[in-house]
Amino acid sequence: MTKRKDSGIEILTSPKESSKKATKKRSIEVPNAKSIVLQDMGYPFRAKGDPRTTGLEIDSEDLFADYAREQWMGTIVREGLYLFDRYIMPDYAFQVLEVAPKESIISKETKIHLQSQSTATESISIRLVTLDEVVGHEPIKRKCRLILEYLQNPVKFGEWAPRAILFYGPPGTGKTMTAQAVANQAKAKIFFAKASDLIGVHVGDGGRRISTLFDDARKNSPSIIFIDELDAIGLTRSFQSIRGDVSEVVTALLGELDQTAEASGVVVIGATNALPLIDPAIKNRFDTVFEFAxxxxEERLCILQYYSKRLPLKIEIDLQEVAKMTDGLSGRDLRDRILKESLHIAISDESSTITSEIVRGVLDKVKPKSHLDYMI
Ligand SMILES: Nc1ncnc2c1ncn2[C@@H]1O[C@H](COP(=O)(O)OP(=O)(O)OP(=O)(O)O)[C@@H](O)[C@H]1O
Ligand SMILES: [Mg+2]
Known part of the structure; x- marks a missing residue:
């Protein structure tokens, strides 16, 4: 990682490109971009037979601009460069059509305009996900609906506001999806941060990144801070002695969480696969800790039904049978390892439907993986 300047270009989610060229350019003064125009380009790299089509349907251009700014903040852009989405539609590409000044860096103030090239026939609806689409997890969704109410009307809650909730559970069980749904439905600004990106390379970097993140969120309230992979920074003290670089971040995070408790209209959502690694002092700052089991x-059946409706080919197997055979698999596994894999085989075989043989073949190969990395 490169040392980053402290001029409003703190990078909370570090851009993928960290080539030597980019590093070199950072040491020269690169101005902040005033405006950029992006064009949606779909998936320029996709395997033969990948059914994903291009075209976006965006409900609010402002929301898209906020989302784009958040994820690409700190990236140096010039005309012709491709930017790849990392959250809702990983690897979906946008090309920079115009940028002023010519070579500049995306900052909080950059105006982002999207020029869509989607055509009516090609367009697939990329709806922003909602809580109703998250299968199961009822108590969590209830709490999230309360958070939505709070973000719309913080005054009503006064000192009893929900401040911070922690999601934990095995990979692929819907933690990120739920946080995304809350942000979409609240029409609040969401600040995504991968905890590993918050650890700086130089002493003081991590603490500074945390305070920039929380300052931005407070200035833009109502807002949500989503800290993914919290275990990377919220390490218990015994691990902090091994990883000295995180202790400063833990201290900063504790301070910010306390301050946020007094501020209004900011909710922190943390997510982790490894709850025991989280420092008890940090865990304590969260009002509620929710398990994503x-x-x-029944839930597997619902997930299978929901995603198979969206498959471009008909699936010819009793989904109840699939649900019975997939104990131990997550929502992501069901979607990607079962349905997607079956679809890909059907497409490669030039089959007009996803036959039950194809699905059974896939099921035979997929053994529930042991979630060794998941600890409660
Ligand atoms: N309960 C669910 N209902 C509907 N879809 C689900 C559910 N759980 C997972 N999925 C599907 O799996 C995808 C991956 O889930 P998500 O990214 O939210 O997992 P996660 O819990 O954040 O995992 P990780 O710990 O790896 O970050 C979702 O985008 C969604 O398509
Ligand atoms: Mg996640």
Whole structure:
């Protein structure tokens, strides 16, 4: 990682490109971009037979601009460069059509305009996900609906406001999806931060990044701060002695969480796969700790039904049977390892439907993986 300047270009989610060229350019003064025009380009790299089509349907251009700024803040852009989405539609590409000044860096103030090239026939609807689409996790969704109410009307809650909630559970169980749904439905600004990106390379970097993140969120309230992979920074003290670089971040995070408790209209959502690694002092700052358990039989069936409706080919198997055979798999596994894989085989075989043989073949190969990395 490169040392980053402290001129409003703190990078909370570091851009993928960290080539030597980019590093070199950073040491020269690069101005902040005033405006950029992006064009949506779809998936320029996709395997043969990948059914993903291009075209976006965006409900609010302002929301898209906020979302784009958040994820690409700190990236140096020039005309012709491609930017790849990392959250809602990983690897979806946008090309920079215009940028002023010519070579500049995306900052909080950059105006982002999207020029869509989607055509009516090609367009797929990329709806922003809602809480109703998250299968199961009822108590969590109830709390999230309360948070939505709070973000719309903080005054009503006064000192009893929900401040911070922590999601934990195995990979692929819907933690990020739920946080995304809350942000979409609240029409609040969401500040995504991967905890590993908050750890700086130089002493003081991490603390500074945390305070920039929280300052931005407070200035833009109502807002949500989503800190993914919290275990990377919220390490218990015993691990901090091994990883000295995180202790400063833990201290900064504790301070910010306390300050946020007094501020209004900011909610922190943390997510982790490894709850025992989180420092108890940090865990304590969260009002509620929610477990995202693996889906049960009924939930697996709902997830399979929901995603198979969106498959471009008809699936010819009793989904109840699939649900019964997939104990231990997460929502992501069901979507990607079962349905997507079956679809890909059907497409490669030039089959007009996803036959039950194809799905059974896939099921035979997929053994529930042991979630060794998941600790409660
Ligand atoms: N309960 C669910 N209902 C509907 N879809 C789900 C559910 N759980 C997972 N999925 C599907 O799996 C995808 C991956 O889930 P998500 O990214 O939210 O997992 P996660 O819990 O954040 O995992 P990780 O710990 O790896 O970050 C979702 O985008 C969604 O398509
Ligand atoms: Mg996640």
């Amino acid at each position: 693996l889906p049960n039989l």
